[in-house]
Amino acid sequence: MFRRSSRTPTDPLLGKPASFGIHRYIQGSSNLFEENRLLKLAVVGLFGITAVLGTLIYTSNQNTRTVVVPFAASGDLYVTGSKPSEAYLRTITRNMVSLSGTYSAYSADRQFQELLSITHPSAYNSLRDSLNRLLDELADNPTLSIATYIRPDQPVTWTDREILVPVEKVRVIGGVIRKFRGNLRIRYAIDNGRFWLIALSEENFDANPR
Numbered sequence: 209m210f211r212r213s214s215r216t217p218t219d220p221l222l223g224k225p226a227s228f229g230i231h232r233y234i235q236g237s238s239n240l241f242e243e244n245r246l247l248k249l250a251v252v253g254l255f256g257i258t259a260v261l262g263t264l265i266y267t268s269n270q271n272t273r274t275v276v277v278p279f280a281a282s283g284d285l286y287v288t289g290s291k292p293s294e295a296y297l298r299t300i301t302r303n304m305v306s307l308s309g310t311y312s313a314y315s316a317d318r319q320f321q322e323l324l325s326i327t328h329p330s331a332y333n334s335l336r337d338s339l340n341r342l343l344d345e346l347a348d349n350p351t352l353s354i355a356t357y358i359r360p361d362q363p364v365t366w367t368d369r370e371i372l373v374p375v376e377k378v379r380v381i382g383g384v385i386r387k388f389r390g391n392l393r394i395r396y397a398i399d400n401g402r403f404w405l406i407a408l409s410e411e412n413f414d415a416n417p418r
Contacts, residue, residue: 291368291398292398292403297366297371298364300371300394300396300403301358301364301366301371301373301394302358304371304373304392304394304405304408305356305357305358305373305375305392306356307319307320307322307323308323308356308392308408309354309355309356309375309377309392310354310355310356311342311346311353311354312346312352312353312354313346313347313349313350313351313352313353316342316343316346317343320339320342320343323335323339323405323408324336324339326403326404326405327404327405327406328397328404328405328406330406331405331406331407334407335405335407335408338408349381351380351381351382351383352379352380352381353379353380353381354377354378354379354380355377355378355380356375356376356377356378356392357375357376357377357378358373358374358375359374359375359376359389361374362374368398369395369396369397370393370394370395370396371393371394371396372391372392372393372394373391373392373393373394374389374390374391375389375390375391375392376388376389377389377390377413388413388414389413389414390410390411390412390413390414391410391411391412392408392409392410392411393407393408393409393410393411394407394408395407395408395409
C-alpha cells in the first residue's frame with residue numbers, strides 16, 4: 209500500500225531574513241521587465257523588416273520593365289512601371305494616326321474595330337458612336353477617302369496622359385481634293401503595361417493650309 213506523506217512543502221523563505229523576499233521579488237520583476245522589453249524590441253524590429261521589404265517590393269514593381277509590342281511593330285518598345293519609352297510613344301502615335309486618319313469605305317470598318325479593341329471601357333461607347341458616324345458618312349459617299357500624315361515641320365509633343373500630333377489631312381471625294389492642317393489629340397492611359405485609348409479629337413483645323 210501507498211502511504212500519503214504527511215510532510216508539508218517547505219517554505220523557501222522560511223528562516224530567511226525579510227530582505228531576502230524583497231530582493232527576490234525585485235529580481236523577478238526585473239527579469240519580467242527585461243523579457244517584455246526584448247519582446248517589444250522584437251515586435252518593432254519585425255514591423256521594420258516588413259516595411260523595408262514592402263518598400264523594396266513596391267520599388268521593384270515600379271522599375272519592372274514590361275515589353276509591349278503594339279500592332280505587330282518592332283523596336284525598343286517598353287513600359288517601365290507606367291511610363292512608356294519614347295520609341296513606344298512614337299510607334300503608338302504613328303499607328304493611331306494611321307488607324308484613325310487614313311481610311312476609305314473599303315478599310316474603315318476593320319480599322320475602326322481595331323481602334324475599339326484598344327479603347328478603355330470607360331470611353332468605349334463614346335468613341336464607338338463617333339466612329340459609327342464616320343461609317344455612315346462613308347456609306348453615303350462611297351468615293352470618299354481620307355489620308356492623314358504627321359507633319360515633319362512641327363514637333364509631336366506628349367505627356368503621361370496625352371499626345372498632341374500636328375497633322376495634314378487630305379480629303380478626296382468624287383475626284384475633288386481638299387487639304388486641312390491641324391492637331392490630333394490622343395488621350396491615353398497605361399495600365400499594367402497595356403496601352404488604352406481614352407479619346408481622339410481634332411483641333412484647330414485650317415481648310416486652307418499654306
